[in-house]
Amino acid sequence: xxxxxxxxxxxxxxxxxxxxxxxxxxxxxxxxxxxxxxxxxxxxxxxxxxxxxxxxxxxxxxxxxxxxxxxxxxxxxxxxxxxxxxxxxxxxxxxxxxxxxxxxxxxxxxxxxxxxxxxxxxxxxxxxxxxxxxxxxxxxxxxxxxxxxxxxxxxxxxxxxxxxxxxxxxxxxxxxxxxxxxxxxxxxxxxxxxxxxxxxxxxxxxxxxxxxxxxx
Ligand code: BG6
Ligand code: MG
Numbered sequence: 321x322x323x324x325x326x327x328x329x330x331x332x333x334x335x336x337x338x339x340x341x342x343x344x345x346x347x348x349x350x351x352x353x354x355x356x357x358x359x360x361x362x363x364x365x366x367x368x369x370x371x372x373x374x375x376x377x378x379x380x381x382x383x384x385x386x387x388x389x390x391x392x393x394x395x396x397x398x399x400x401x402x403x404x405x406x407x408x409x410x411x412x413x414x415x416x417x418x419x420x421x422x423x424x425x426x427x428x429x430x431x432x433x434x435x436x437x438x439x440x441x442x443x444x445x446x447x448x449x450x451x452x453x454x455x456x457x458x459x460x461x462x463x464x465x466x467x468x469x470x471x472x473x474x475x476x477x478x479x480x481x482x483x484x485x486x487x488x489x490x491x492x493x494x495x496x497x498x499x500x501x502x503x504x505x506x507x508x509x510x511x512x513x514x515x516x517x518x519x520x521x522x523x524x525x526x527x528x529x530x531x532x533x534x535x536x
Pocket of ligand 1: 438
């Protein structure tokens with residue numbers, strides 16, 4: 321049985337449904353730029369940094385744009401996203417997320433956030449849980465984005481727990497890859513096609529079985 325001392329949670333798509341807002345904001349930008357972008361295309365953007373997301377979205381079209389235009393598009397998308405963030409309230413947890421947080425604290429776990437988003441603190445503040453976490457690792461703390469393990473390694477350091485004792489909860493393929501590369505236990509909450517590489521997989525946050533994870 322592996323000793324577990326800390327949980328590192330991805331934010332978008334694990335704690336709250338901001339993954340949907342990211343999609344809508346990218347979709348608006350793509351429509352304006354007359355680039356085809358569907359929910360299927362969006363799969364490749366999950367967990368990925370803002371810049372990398374834009375690169376994937378534009379594909380070959382990227383050569384049409386100058387660096388200045390690329391930066392402007394990143395900002396435009398973020399402005400659309402921030403409008404959605406203003407609608408978030410303390411009720412906007414994904415089903416099971418509040419119970420998960422409480423359950424982890426009850427078990428004496430250190431709990432950290434490991435998110436690629438530069439809006440992490442805004443989202444946590446709107447949810448009313450900024451102070452809940454023992455550590456926060458976000459889009460400002462490391463330069464290499466997922467699937468590099470850096471954002472989770474930083475989170476482990478922030479709570480003072482070696483990575484081998486950490487469990488990561490993720491809804492993105494890139495995030496599961498980051499956790500595995502970092503030598504952590506990976507819990508995927510998404511379809512098998514997306515997070516099948518994880519040690520544990522559940523359909524959603526509400527389905528996470530902590531007893532199963534702790535007894536393995
Ligand atoms: C991740 C999301 O958490 O953060 C991605 O899954 C997003 O979709 C990335 O692109 C960066 O977020 P932000 O808020 O810094 O643009
Ligand atoms: Mg996510």
